[in-house]
Amino acid sequence: MNKEELQIYFDELKKELNGKIDDAQLMKELNTYLNEYRVTPEAAKRGIKRKYGADGSSSFLTADTLSKKVSDLKGTEMNVDITAKAIFVDKKQITVRGTPKTIVSGILGDETGTAPFTIWEGDSVELEKGAVYVFKNAYTKLWNEKVQINLGSRGKVEKAEGVRVDVPERTLTAESTEIKIGDIREGVGNITVTGRIMTVEQRNITVKGEPKTVYSGLIADDTGKIQYSAWNDYSLKAGETICVKNAYIRAWKGIPQLNLGDKCEVSRVDDSFGEIDVAVSKKTIADLIKVGGGLDISVTGTVVDLRTGSGLIWRCPDCNRSVLNGECTTHGRVEPIPDLRMKLILDDGTGAISAVVNRQDTERLTGITLAAAEGLAKARGDSEVVAREIAGLIIMKKMTVTGNVLSDDYGPMMIVNEAKVEAVNVHAEAEELYNELEAAL
Incomplete structure (x- = not known):
């Protein structure tokens, strides 16, 4: 632009x-x-x-901290104190810009409502489900029109000793909404889903010193598939079809996941789906922006740009993360190994998506091997020349990419498992465009 x-x-x-x-x-x-x-x-x-903060909220960009109830949060607060009960707590490791990080996430609630939360510096934080805490200097954001509570490096969480918070019971069964798997997006709750169990796994973990078993896998219907997880043993078996009532959705990096909570009802039903193709789900980029992410997604569009970080790059030999000037954010000074990749911007007319293409597909699609890229960079004394060569070969090509789609504040991004250039019939497409224009006149 x-x-x-x-x-x-x-x-x-x-x-x-x-x-x-x-x-x-x-x-x-x-x-x-x-x-x-x-x-x-x-x-x-x-x-x-x-x-x-364009909404004029008095709590935005101010040194003073305000105290608010959950229902009063606007999604624009920068310094806010919230006293609420921890309804659900999950501690996990993630990777942010190549650096491992421990976060604590879950759901907070008070007498006015509930909201998801994330503590971004969670190494030393231990929250107890059912206990009441004060989140100090928190900030909030909106995601899919729902408020999310965040605690960064300037915030802290303290146990509210002697404080009682009564969270209203949710009305579940009467309001459960039936939904197809292909229409599921982050933030929806209290839903009914019918699908076929494709895989079943179980993991034994330790939570606060107690052994726990988590059950997970894939469930699919005729519109798509989704990961599920459950803390209770519903004796799920691959191949059977179930109806799940009062489930809720949480997302990891924008990918929706079906959660079977304590109040969930699971029943076996007759299978009416027939053959289910779970390999790939074809979507438009507008669909992905709306849903937030997904597994094994296929998108076809035109390559309109090659982003910085494409071409010849260098990786840490220990963790495989990209490094700059021989410095890994995790392992410090290393002897990096070369690699080749493309970071594309793909546009299908409904929106744009970032797509990261690995070395194998980069070599196949461009004809530039890793050895050739190293030789070119050495001969020119400039590693950026490789990206320029790739850009000349790939930009404005029509391409189909398949992989997992993640999402953040900047939109969806695909980690590509497979990519191919589509043959374009210019005459046929021009004829189709002409017919569309003629019909619109």
Whole structure:
């Protein structure tokens, strides 16, 4: 997007933000969202307004901390104290920008409502389910129009000794909504899903010194598949069809997961799906933006850009993360090993998605091998020349990519398992476009 086009959205945002960000920073933010992350203008505006607070909330960008009930949260607070009960708690390891990190997530509730939370510095945090805590200096965001509570490096959590919080019981069975697996998205709750169990696994873990068993796998219907997890043993078996009532959805990196909680009802039903193809789910990018992510997704679109970090890169020999100047964020100074990849921006007319393509497919699609890339970089004295060569070969090609789609504040991103260039019949596509235009006149 050129400067003149950026100026239109700049003017809109400047008026709404009302001096909460200077002009140079606002233009930089817009350029990052629209030209680097390739999100839609509406998504860019939402992201910037969330970050800098365009709704006039008095709790945004202030040194004073406010105390709020869960139902009063707007999703724009930057310094807020929340006293609530831990209804659900989960501690896990994730990787953020190549660095391992421990986070604590779950659901908080008070007498006014519930909301999901994430503690981003969770190494020394131990929360007890059912206990009441004060989240100090928290900030909130909106995801799929639902408030999420976050605790960063400036925040802390303290147990609220002697404080009682009564969370209203949820009305479940009467309001459970039946939904197809292909329509599931992050944030929906109290749903009924019917599907065939494709796989069953169980893991033995230790939670607060007590052994626990987690049951998980894949469940599918004629519209798609989804991962499920359960803390109770429902004696699930691969191949049987079940109806799950009062389930809820949580997401990991934007990929929805079906959770069978304590109040879930599971029954066996007759299988009416016939043959289920669980290999690949064909979707538009608009579908992915709406849902948030998914497993084994196939998307076809045009390569419109090659992002920074493409071409010849270097990886840590121990953890395989990309390194810069021989420095791994986890293992420090290392002797890196070379690799080849593409970070594409794919556009299908309904939206754009980032897609990371591995060495094998990069070599096959471009004809540039890793050895050739190393030789070219050495001969030119510039490793960026490899990315430029790849860009000339791949941009504006029509491509189908398949893989798992993750999602964050900048939109969906696919980790590609398979990629292929599609043959384009220019005459047929021009004829189709002409017919569409003629029909619209």
